[in-house]
Each structure stands twice: as structure tokens, then as C-alpha cells.
Amino acid sequence: MDEVDDGRRDLDPADLEEVRRRVVDPVLAALFEVGEVTRVGLSPRRPAGSWWHHSDGDDGPWLQVSVGSEDFIHPIAEAGFWLEDADWAARDLAEKLSEWICESRFGWGQWRSLPDGWAVPPPLADRSTVSVHFVEDRDGLPLWVGGAPAPWLEERLSADLVADLRAWQALGTQLAEAAEAAEAADRAGSGYDEPLSGSAVHIWVEYVSEQQWLTREADEQRALAMADKRRREWIDALEPLRDELVERLRAELDSDYTVTTPPRVR
Structure with a gap:
């Protein structure tokens, strides 16, 4: 996204x-x-x-x-x-x-859109709920309260827990960057720098033979399978560590906050 x-x-x-x-x-x-x-x-x-x-x-x-x-x-x-x-x-x-x-057949030619003033329902969790998720600021803590990063929680936590929270985010960033670099190398090795998608398929078919297109499609599917495998490895490496961090947060934060148990990523 x-x-x-x-x-x-x-x-x-x-x-x-x-x-x-x-x-x-x-x-x-x-x-x-x-x-x-x-x-x-x-x-x-x-x-x-x-x-x-x-x-x-x-x-x-x-x-x-x-x-x-x-x-x-x-x-x-x-x-x-x-x-x-x-x-x-x-x-x-x-x-x-x-x-x-x-x-579609049922709605051919219709353009349906959200009405004026439409809004999503609010979250169930209140603003005292703490969750552990990545933040875009790599130096910040991966803690969120009320839909916004919560760096001020650092004052309530032990130095060891703060260091481990930052280490978890750094590890995730490192693994993600390594996976992206490997995927780029896979695509470069196959001769295709961009994913096979949408209108590019139709443009490609106009210029190359069917066999060439099928070869590219097979290469693309192999690249996607490898990317999906690396993603699963990324999740497997980070999820147990986050579970441990959540339990330590519960132990250190007082009753003013509720620490959510995150659902499994997959």
C-alpha cells in the first residue's frame, strides 16, 4: 500500500x-x-x-x-x-x-461511490491501549497509543526493555531490506526489472511471441514464490520476539494502560 x-x-x-x-x-x-x-x-x-x-x-x-x-x-x-x-x-x-x-454485468456503466460525509466506524480500543507495531522513524519506539506513535512511553519503561524494543524494530527493518534486495537481484537475474502486471501484460504480448511471454510469466511466478517465502521467514523471525515484548510491557506498565495481544500476522 x-x-x-x-x-x-x-x-x-x-x-x-x-x-x-x-x-x-x-x-x-x-x-x-x-x-x-x-x-x-x-x-x-x-x-x-x-x-x-x-x-x-x-x-x-x-x-x-x-x-x-x-x-x-x-x-x-x-x-x-x-x-x-x-x-x-x-x-x-x-x-x-x-x-x-x-x-461487471450486473453494474455495467455504473459508477458507485461513497456518499458525502461517509466515515469509518471508530476503533474498539480506547486511547489508553498500547500496541507494538513498526513506526516509520527507525530511531523511535515501535509503540502506539490511540493511532499515533507513543515515544513518551519510554519514560515509563526500563532501559533494557526500551533497548529491546528498538532492537526488534531494527531487526525487522534489516530483514525487510535484505528481502527487498534479494528480490531485486532475482528480477535482475531473470532480465525483468518490473513485475508482470495489468496493462504491461497486454503491451508485452503485442511485441513478443507467446512463448517468450510464457517464459517471463514463469520467471515472475518463481520470483513471487521466493518473495513470499522470504516474507514468511521475516514473520517467523519477528512474531515470537514481539510476543515476548508484549508480555514485558504488561509487566512494566501500570494500570493506566492496556497492552493489546496482537493477532497472528498469518
């Missing part, structure tokens, strides 16, 4: 219940008539088959919406150790659904 400059980062993409309550259900209610949607599914991994081409990894949350025999399958966010802006995620989903609807 693109970077969010404004707003509150108060949605954990791994919390499928909150993603459904705050993003999926309100957007569907605004864009579809009652009874029009025949199926809604939200899963932590990409379902088989996708109307909307997406070249990133398989980790979700992924949404599947069916209207009769037509399916919309698309990621809402990228699962990881960060928070998203629920309002941004909802409006992005609404835009993607609107594009799908106007190209």
Missing part, C-alpha cells in the same frame, strides 16, 4: 474481525443494494483465482465479494507488523470496487 501522510493508523491488518467491521462491511453497505451481494469472504491469504491482478505476495487480508457468478478478489492491506489508516483502506477499497462494478 502507498504511504499514509495524514490520519490515524489505528487498524491492524492481521485483525480480520476489525478489518471486516471497520472497512469491509461499511463499504459494502454503501456501494451495494440489500441482497445484491451473494457472498463475502475475508481471509489472511489470497484465494484461488483473482479478477483484480495483483503482483504482490499472498499474505492478506484478502477480500472476496460475489454478486451472482461474478467475483471480486483483492487485497485490502499488506499483512505485517505495522498499522494502517482504516479510513484510507476503506476509501481505497471503495475505489477498487467501483471500478469492478462498472465493468
